Amino acid sequence: MIGNKNISTPSVLIIGAGLSGLALAYYLQKNDIPFQLLEARSRTGGRIFTSYQKGGAPLEMGATWLGKKHFELNGLLKELGIEIFAQILGDRAIYEPISTSPPQLVSLPPNNDPSYRIKGGSSFLINTLADKIGPENILLNQVVTNISSTTNGISVKTKSDEFQADLVVATLPPFLLTSTIKFHPALPATLKEITTATHTWMGASIKVGLRYTAPFWRAENSSGTIFSNAGPIPEMYDHSDADEQYFSIKGFFNGAYFSISKEERLKMVLTQLEKYYGPQVRNFVSYEECAWRNEPFTYVSYNQHVLPHQNNGHTAFSDALMEGRFYLTGAETAAQYAGYMEGAVRSAQRVAKQIMEAHSGLTTKI
Numbered sequence: 579m580i581g582n583k584n585i586s587t588p589s590v591l592i593i594g595a596g597l598s599g600l601a602l603a604y605y606l607q608k609n610d611i612p613f614q615l616l617e618a619r620s621r622t623g624g625r626i627f628t629s630y631q632k633g634g635a636p637l638e639m640g641a642t643w644l645g646k647k648h649f650e651l652n653g654l655l656k657e658l659g660i661e662i663f664a665q666i667l668g669d670r671a672i673y674e675p676i677s678t679s680p681p682q683l684v685s686l687p688p689n690n691d692p693s694y695r696i697k698g699g700s701s702f703l704i705n706t707l708a709d710k711i712g713p714e715n716i717l718l719n720q721v722v723t724n725i726s727s728t729t730n731g732i733s734v735k736t737k738s739d740e741f742q743a744d745l746v747v748a749t750l751p752p753f754l755l756t757s758t759i760k761f762h763p764a765l766p767a768t769l770k771e772i773t774t775a776t777h778t779w780m781g782a783s784i785k786v787g788l789r790y791t792a793p794f795w796r797a798e799n800s801s802g803t804i805f806s807n808a809g810p811i812p813e814m815y816d817h818s819d820a821d822e823q824y825f826s827i828k829g830f831f832n833g834a835y836f837s838i839s840k841e842e843r844l845k846m847v848l849t850q851l852e853k854y855y856g857p858q859v860r861n862f863v864s865y866e867e868c869a870w871r872n873e874p875f876t877y878v879s880y881n882q883h884v885l886p887h888q889n890n891g892h893t894a895f896s897d898a899l900m901e902g903r904f905y906l907t908g909a910e911t912a913a914q915y916a917g918y919m920e921g922a923v924r925s926a927q928r929v930a931k932q933i934m935e936a937h938s939g940l941t942t943k944i
């Protein structure tokens with residue numbers, strides 16, 4: 579039942595074509611439920627964004643690693659025929675304890691629970707899902723501004739168009755959702771209080787990566803694994819491709835530097851790396867970065883201090899809203915592994931089941 583109507587195959591409008599939105603579309607497609615995705619950006623993937631360059635390693639600007647315990651994500655990858663490979667950590671790391679001491683090469687303990695990367699880049703998962711559900715079902719450059727209940731369903735306004743559907747599912751990080759989209763009638767005040775204090779995982783982070791023709795960091799007495807308290811790069815890792823054909827290193831950059839230019843950040847990256855590897859660091863093929871805080875479809879400034887993962891997985895996110903016509907999904911809404919790719923997939927599975935159970939009473943195919 580939707581409101582007071584019995585609709586067996588409701589039309590579903592999904593807002594956001596990140597992993598959660600695309601996975602939900604994939605599950606709805608399996609269950610013969612019609613859907614359409616509206617995506618604000620000119621690309622799919624949201625916080626998954628691999629920079630590709632011909633003849634160079636794919637560089638992850640967003641989500642990169644998964645673990646063996648990420649069962650639902652691993653299951654989806656397997657089903658789609660996508661392989662994973664272990665992250666190279668090596669047996670030692672370059673460690674810079676404080677800015678007044680020189681960097682040291684330290685031994686790393688054996689890693690019994692390695693992290694994995696997606697072969698072909700994390701965006702390969704996104705592109706595979708988009709191909710499966712049909713690119714014609716994904717409308718790009720559609721920035722949703724209003725969601726309103728109508729007598730027959732829900733109306734969704736974007737900056738350029740208006741859409742109608744029986745059901746709407748929003749995949750935006752909860753704080754972004756209630757900060758940037760107007761609702762009529764207003765969402766429950768208690769939910770708004772929770773979203774206002776919900777952290778968007780990695781929303782303020784900066785990633786930097788450099789492609790090189792040779793992996794000089796693999797030389798004896800060196801390492802591509804960097805841990806630095808002196809910064810501005812606190813962590814960096816070997817980021818060469820799965821087939822070891824193309825070489826790169828990639829890491830995090832202190833998020834406080836979001837307001838300076840790309841050129842200024844690059845200068846700081848090279849100064850830090852030169853300390854470890856010498857002037858060869860300047861012979862890079864290309865430099866890529868993403869300051870996620872400057873991405874309006876991921877990050878909006880909080881009005882209060884919010885802790886990492888605060889309110890992630892809150893039970894209020896799984897309630898059906900607007901008389902059973904409006905649902906929330908997305909990594910931050912997942913009861914487990916909230917904030918991560920695994921959470922994005924799990925929350926999509928939850929909403930697919932909620933829709934199937936509420937509106938057709940059928941067992942959901944996942």
Ligand SMILES: Cc1cc2nc3c(=O)[nH]c(=O)nc-3n(C[C@H](O)[C@H](O)[C@H](O)COP(=O)(O)OP(=O)(O)OC[C@H]3O[C@@H](n4cnc5c(N)ncnc54)[C@H](O)[C@@H]3O)c2cc1C
Nearest residue numbers: 594596597598618624625641642643722908909917918919
């Ligand atoms: C730098 C970084 C590193 C990360 N590293 C990892 C990692 O190693 N492992 C891991 O598991 N996870 C990692 N994550 C988290 C991972 O990226 C997310 O958990 C996952 O991608 C979230 O998917 P989602 O679909 O829930 O949300 P999103 O990817 O945020 O998707 C939401 C979508 O909604 C769209 N949108 C926003 N506003 C509107 C609007 N008004 N109208 C229409 N569309 C809109 C956005 O453009 C976006 O496509 C990382 C994230 C970042 C940023």
